[in-house]
Amino acid sequence: MSDVYIVGIDMIRFGRYPEKTVPGLAAEAALLALDDAGLTIRDMQALFCGNLGQASGMVGQRMLAEIGQTGIPVTNVANACATGATAFRDAWMTIKAGVYDTVLAVGVEQMGKGLLGGGGGVSPEGLVGSYTxxxxxxxxxxxxxxxxxxxxxxxxxxxxxxxxxxxxxxxxxxxxxxxxxxxxxxxxxxxxxTKLMCSVNVDGSAAAVLMSEKKVRERGLMDRAVRIRxxxxxxxxxxxxxxxxxxxxxxxxxxxxxxxxxxxxxxxxxxxxxxxxxxxxxxxxxxxxxxxxxxxxxxxxxxxxxxxxxxxxxxxxxxxxxxxxxxxxxxxxxxxxxxxxxxxxxxxxxxxxxxxxxxxxxxxxxxxxxxxxxxxxxxxx
Amino acid sequence: MSDVYIVGIDMIRFGRYPEKTVPGLAAEAALLALDDAGLTIRDMQALFCGNLGQASGMVGQRMLAEIGQTGIPVTNVANACATGATAFRDAWMTIKAGVYDTVLAVGVEQMGKGLLGGGGGVSPEGLVGSYTxxxxxxxxxxxxxxxxxxxxxxxxxxxxxxxxxxxxxxxxxxxxxxxxxxxxxxxxxxxxxTKLMCSVNVDGSAAAVLMSEKKVRERGLMDRAVRIRxxxxxxxxxxxxxxxxxxxxxxxxxxxxxxxxxxxxxxxxxxxxxxxxxxxxxxxxxxxxxxxxxxxxxxxxxxxxxxxxxxxxxxxxxxxxxxxxxxxxxxxxxxxxxxxxxxxxxxxxxxxxxxxxxxxxxxxxxxxxxxxxxxxxxxxx
Structure with a gap:
């Protein structure tokens, strides 16, 4: 089975961007990662997109509408704080499977200010303490x-x-x-x-281009590649x-x-x-x-x-x-x-x-x- | 690369189940599919769960809490009306990749009554007509x-x-x-x-157990297998x-x-x-x-x-x-x-x-x- 490599990866500076949209933030990171790989959206064979706030809102497809609506398969995933990594792993899986050679994974969230709040969902009876x-x-x-x-x-x-x-x-x-x-x-x-010991709610996005070993060699991208062990x-x-x-x-x-x-x-x-x-x-x-x-x-x-x-x-x-x-x-x-x-x-x-x-x-x-x-x-x- | 087979698959009768929960409905279909395969949740190496209504709500993990919290990887996906099929395909992909041999895919929705309504999302300027x-x-x-x-x-x-x-x-x-x-x-x-030419909003769930060829033969399940071509x-x-x-x-x-x-x-x-x-x-x-x-x-x-x-x-x-x-x-x-x-x-x-x-x-x-x-x-x- 092929080793899988990261050949392009980047993130926007995390911050507060209330004037931007979720697909727009995703697009920024995607374009940065594509630039890092020296590739374009036309080179991507599939997209995995992770987002929680609009998890049912087809964020991946809406991002493609902004940067290139090429008809590739899009999967939108949501998995709490592991959402972005889940999108990344699903992309890795398609290359391991030999189904695709070049796949884009994007994670994005627009949160506004505040503390990381409740966990949502319904708590089982008997759970100790507050649910925040x-x-x-x-x-x-x-x-x-x-x-x-x-x-x-x-x-x-x-x-x-x-x-x-x-x-x-x-x-x-x-x-x-x-x-x-x-x-x-x-x-x-x-x-x-204390407040300084709690993580910061921010808006942000990050993206990675994953590639099969064969394709990395073919494209001459090994000098910028990172191996996924x-x-x-x-x-x-x-x-x-x-x-x-x-x-x-x-x-x-x-x-x-x-x-x-x-x-x-x-x-x-x-x-x-x-x-x-x-x-x-x-x-x-x-x-x-x-x-x-x-x-x-x-x-x-x-x-x-x-x-x-x-x-x-x-x-x-x-x-x-x-x-x-x-x-x-x-x-x-x-x-x-x-x-x-x-x-x-x-x-x-x-x-x-x-x-x-x-x-x-x-x-x-x-x-x-x-x-x-x-x-x-x-x-x- | 291994062929992938369905060895267990089933669905609940679609209907209106306001007294049930989304993870509960998912669990019903999962247990039916496991029974159909003659397997248990302990045999599953990963779970892919598709749901739109609670897309950010970890439906897969909550289902496992009901039928066996075994610690397997869970991915929750949402992809409009292709949500269940996306979960199924992602499960297929992991077996194609040789990463797992036996994987569960579940799709579930609790909709209540009514017509299939709006598409959500923001419509681009100039789009003709109503957005329902x-x-x-x-x-x-x-x-x-x-x-x-x-x-x-x-x-x-x-x-x-x-x-x-x-x-x-x-x-x-x-x-x-x-x-x-x-x-x-x-x-x-x-x-x-007319009203009879519109699909029916209902509650429902369906599940499938996917398996690698090697495992199907090992388990002697080829008589109930369906090949994914x-x-x-x-x-x-x-x-x-x-x-x-x-x-x-x-x-x-x-x-x-x-x-x-x-x-x-x-x-x-x-x-x-x-x-x-x-x-x-x-x-x-x-x-x-x-x-x-x-x-x-x-x-x-x-x-x-x-x-x-x-x-x-x-x-x-x-x-x-x-x-x-x-x-x-x-x-x-x-x-x-x-x-x-x-x-x-x-x-x-x-x-x-x-x-x-x-x-x-x-x-x-x-x-x-x-x-x-x-x-x-x-x-x-």
Whole structure:
């Protein structure tokens, strides 16, 4: 079966674009990705489009009406915070299948301002606490604190790190330093999460052109290609705990185990990670779920700078969802853009030196909705 | 590359189930399809779920919470009236890719009563006439009349035929004869479409278990298998006409040409067809788009009984969307169920004798939304 490569990938700067439309935002990223590949919409054999806000509104077809209505198959997908990564994986699948050689994947969201709110859906009886997203991830943090002694300051330090990273990323929504004192002193949303420890609702889009190995060679695009070593997804396997509390760890662990197996590597071989830091607590929990450290050791990783730029395995060098922003449907492909940019050695000031293998992770859902997780392992060519 | 087979497929009887939930309806069809295959949810390696009404609501994951939360990858898709067929094709793709051997595809919709209404989305400036679905398909019929002299009675006869077929289908919403006089005399919705020439809004669900050839042999399921000879999708290629009127023919012609090529057959080899008769006018237009006759000859096919049960190529023996009902997200897989049932020789009173090859077609969209079309060619094993 053919290896699949990314030959073009880009994102718009995340921000607030109330004057634009969802298909228009999608089109901007698509054109950037096509330019990056040196291709046009006429070269695309299929389109996968991820969006939540207008999930039933044929965003993919409407985008094509703006940039070239060529008659190609369009699939619109929605999968909570894994929406963009799902579109990317479905595109990957068609090339693996040998059905297409060149496929476009786009993720887009127009959110306006505010905090990441409720999860929608109907909550099963007995679920603990509030059903807003900040409350759920506050619970997850408190659980970690109770079990391993993780401190408020350690969670807050995640936000300090990611905001610092974002000052080096011109495509980030925010680009300001947030010292520990400022993070800990910000408005408390749901203990231990202050406002600066919650991801940013923004508008954004990201797109990727995927290509079969044969076509990459034929087109002479190997110099800009990034190899997809693994593409995995999961939902949350049942655990008793879910009767009382929604869970984002189970799905991540399943997808991570499968992704490492598919890639034929272990977590110690990963040089950088973009993971789903929708809230600061989530980042620490996912260090463990992704096998970057043993269970209970996440606090140490943030304390000793292992996951900061310059550390052994920098995490969320883009600024992460906490500072770059989290336009739901776009986030999955934006994470893949960030890792790809490092593997190509084109990340400028924030370049992770010598990066050969990177991992991207998104996970979303909510109480009564279940979970969607997607993990990709990417490799420098 | 492996051939892909359907080894389990079923649908609930379409109807009005206001007391049920969308995931609950999906679960019913999924369990029926699993039973038909003699498998359980534990055998499924991935799930593709199609639904429009709750397109951003993780219907697939919520269905798994009811029938077995095994942690498998779930993708939720939405593609207008092609939603169910899109889920089916995405499932097919994963097996073609060799990534999975056994995959579940489900389509579901809970619509309540009423006519198929507006298309949503924003209409481009200059689009002719009303943007409701009946008005669009009235236009399409009038165009056909103007060009080829197709009559009101010929359009009405489509509805007579499909309602008759539905009297033989226990899973159809309606099962009553509607004589020509009654169809033509029913409430006029949009000339030449009376109320009995518009598809029925209903609740419904359908599901299929797809399997790789290797696994079918390993499991000894070839006796119940249906081979997928072709799976194609398209969107609407740009034509000037679309500046004034939405178009469902262009996408159908593209997908049909590709499907016949993929299957290595011509339209004359097809023994039965389930096509997208969302309105009576659509059925005649699609006879031509699918190559069942030359352009302009659709009226003759309905006049001489070619497409009625017992004719050369029966169309919509299930009763079609006009009488069986059209629960948007479910329709694509329900059409595949109908054709599969004939290829297995299990269609009872309405069996198309000697059926070896069948074709299914759905197409949807609306003004300002673009079009999604899916065509599958299925073959008796």
């Amino acid at each position: 997203m900040p409350a759920m991830f506050a619970h997850i943090g408190m659980e970690h604190s109770k079990r391993y002694g993780t401190t408020f300051a350690q969670f807050a330090q995640v936000s300090v790190k990611n905001h610092h990273h974002s000052t080096l990323n011109p495509k980030s929504m925010y680009r300001v330093e947030t010292p520990l004192k400022e993070v800990m002193g910000a408005e408390m949303i749901a203990w231990p999460l 693994a593409s995995e997804m999961s939902s949350n396997p049942f655990e008793d705990r879910q009767m009382a509390m929604p869970d984002f760890s189970g799905a991540t662990r399943v997808a991570a185990a499968n992704a490492y197996e598919q890639a034929g590597i272990g977590p110690e071989e990963v040089n950088l990670v973009e993971l789903h830091d929708c809230f600061a607590t989530a980042e620490l929990v996912h260090y463990e779920n992704l096998g970057l450290c043993a269970f209970g050791d996440a606090g140490k990783l943030i304390d000793d700078g292992t996951t900061a730029l310059g550390g052994r395995v920098p995490v969320n060098v883009s600024g992460g969802l906490l500072s770059k922003g989290h336009p739901l449907g776009a986030t999955g492909i934006a994470n893949i853009y960030e890792v790809s940019t490092h593997l190509r050695g084109k990340a400028g000031e924030r370049q992770v030196e010598g990066a050969r293998i990177g991992l991207t992770h998104v996970v979303g859902g909510g109480p009564g909705m279940g979970t969607a997780c997607a993990i990709h392992v990417l490799e420098k060519v | 679905m009946p008005a669009m398909f009235a236009h399409i019929g009038m165009e056909h009349s103007k060009r080829y002299g197709t009559t009101f009675a010929q359009f009405a006869q489509v509805s007579v035929k499909n309602h008759h077929h539905s009297t033989l289908n226990p899973k159809s919403m309606y099962r009553v004869e509607t004589p020509l006089k009654e169809v033509m005399g029913a409430e006029m919705i949009a000339w030449p479409l 072709a799976s194609e999708m398209s969107s609407n290629p740009f034509e000037d006409r679309q500046m004034a009127m939405p178009d469902f023919s262009g996408a159908t012609r593209v997908a049909a040409a590709n499907a016949y090529e993929q299957a290595g057959i011509g339209p004359e080899e097809v023994n039965l067809v389930e096509l997208h008769d969302c309105f009576a006018t659509a059925e005649l237009v699609h006879y031509e788009n699918l190559g069942l006759c030359a352009f302009g000859d659709a009226g003759k096919l309905i006049d001489d009984g070619t497409t009625a049960l017992g004719g050369r190529v029966p169309v919509n023996v299930s009763g079609g969307l006009l009488s069986k009902g059209h629960p948007l997200g479910a329709t694509g897989i329900a059409n595949i169920y109908e054709v599969s049932t004939h290829l297995r020789g299990k269609a009872g009173e309405r069996q198309v004798e000697g059926a070896r090859i069948g074709l299914t077609h759905v197409v949807g969209g609306g003004p300002g939304m673009g079009t999604a079309c899916a065509i599958h060619v299925l073959e008796k094993v």
